[in-house]
Amino acid sequence: MSLLMRFLLASCLSYSSFSYAQSLTLSSPDIRANSTLTEKQVFNGFGCTGTNISPALTWKNAPKNTKSFAVTVYDPDAPTGSGWWHWLVYNISSQSTGLDAGVGTEASTLLPAGAIQGRTDFGSHSFGGACPPKGDKPHRYIFTIHALNTEKIELPADASAAMIGYMLHSHRIAKASFTAKYGR
Numbered sequence: 001m002s003l004l005m006r007f008l009l010a011s012c013l014s015y016s017s018f019s020y021a022q023s024l025t026l027s028s029p030d031i032r033a034n035s036t037l038t039e040k041q042v043f044n045g046f047g048c049t050g051t052n053i054s055p056a057l058t059w060k061n062a063p064k065n066t067k068s069f070a071v072t073v074y075d076p077d078a079p080t081g082s083g084w085w086h087w088l089v090y091n092i093s094s095q096s097t098g099l100d101a102g103v104g105t106e107a108s109t110l111l112p113a114g115a116i117q118g119r120t121d122f123g124s125h126s127f128g129g130a131c132p133p134k135g136d137k138p139h140r141y142i143f144t145i146h147a148l149n150t151e152k153i154e155l156p157a158d159a160s161a162a163m164i165g166y167m168l169h170s171h172r173i174a175k176a177s178f179t180a181k182y183g184r
Contacts, residue, residue, distance in 0.1 A: 022060075022061040023061055023174070023176070024059060024060075024061050024062050024063070024145065024147055024174040024175065024176040025059060025060055025061055025176050026057060026058070026059045026143060026144070026145040026176040026177060026178055027057075027058055027059075027178065028055045028056055028057050028058070028143065028178070029056050029058070030055035030056050030101055031055050031143070031178075031180050032180075033178035033179065033180070034178075034179060034180070034181075035180050035181075036138070036180065036181055036182060037129070037130050037141060037180050037181070037182040039051060040053045040055070040129075041053065041054075041055055041129045041130060041141075041180075041182075042129045042130050042131065042182065043122070043128055043129040043130060043131035044129070045122075045131070046131045047131070047134070048129070048130075048131035048184070050129050050130070050131075051129075052127065052128070052129045053101060053102050053104075053127075053129075054087065054099070054101065054102060054103055054104025054105075054126075054127035055101055055143075056098065056099065056100055056101040057071060057098055057099045057143065057145070058097060058098035059097060059098060059145045059176065060097060062094070062147045062174065063147055063173050063174050065149060065173065066094045066147040066148065066149075066173065066174070067094050067148060067149055067150055067151045068090070068091055068092055068093065068094055068148045068150060068151050068152065068153075069090075069092040069093075069094065069096060069145060069146060069147060069148065070088070070089060070090035070091075070092060070145075070146040070148060070153075070164075070168050071087065071088075071089045071090075071092065071099060071143070071144070071145055071146070072085070072087065072088050072089075072142075072143075072144045072146065072165070072168070073085070073086040073087040073088075073127070073141055073142070073143050073144075074086065074141070074142045074144070075130070075132070075139050075140065075141055075142075076140060076142065077132070077136070077137070077139040077140055078121075078132070078139065079133065079136070080121075082162075084121045085118075085120050085121045085161035085165075086120055086121070086122075086127065086128045086129065086130070086141065087104055087117070087120060087126075087127045087128065088117065088118035088119075088120065088161055088164050088165075089104070089111065089115055089116070089117050089118070090115070090116055090118060090148075090153050090164060090167075090168065091114050091115050091116050091151075091152050091153060092111075092112050092114075092115045093112050093113070093114060093115075094151075096112045099111070099112075104117065104126050104127025105126050105127070106124055106125055106126040107125075108126070114152075118155075118159060118161060118164040119157075119158060119159065119160065119161065120161060121161060125157075130182035132182065132183055132184060134184055136183060137183060138181040138182055138183030139181065139182060139183065140179050140180075140181055141179065141180050141181065141182065142177050142178075142179050143177060143178055143179070143180070144175055144176070144177040145175065145176050145177075146168050146172050146174075146175045147172065147173050147174040147175065148168065148171040148172060148173065149171050149172075149173050150171045153167045153168070153171065155167060
């Protein structure tokens with residue numbers, strides 16, 4: 001066998017045993033990607049009458065150097081000129097693989113130890129469900145998991161969603177998202 005043939009055979013065998021790292025993924029047993037949110041994830045206020053329950057979320061395949069996670073829910077279609085932040089949770093342990101349904105209440109004791117809920121555009125430190133204006137086209141709600149290169153993000157309790165987003169962006173090493181819609 002020629003030297004070139006041996007090299008090619010060895011390369012093929014090496015390649016076939018090589019495994020690619022899988023990418024970070026985010027899913028929910030409560031919401032399918034590209035689906036319509038249910039009344040459970042609709043805000044109760046501002047003319048909406050949902051039950052305002054944060055959905056269960058699960059993630060996997062985080063990079064090995066992940067030191068913490070953050071979860072955000074953002075509506076880019078809100079008529080504000082800058083979108084609308086519905087939920088921000090950060091300082092989630094790198095050992096976590098998800099959040100249970102209903103953990104997004106104000107002063108929740110059900111979040112993973114050390115996790116912090118940031119101030120949303122509703123002005124609360126809790127999950128705020130969908131509530132687009134009547135007659136608008138259905139809005140998109142982007143659920144995102146952020147893998148971060150720091151164990152903690154140090155911010156004041158009243159930090160804006162934009163400041164939290166800035167810090168997430170500056171420490172993010174991977175992210176995964178899915179989108180659902182809602183209109184009324």
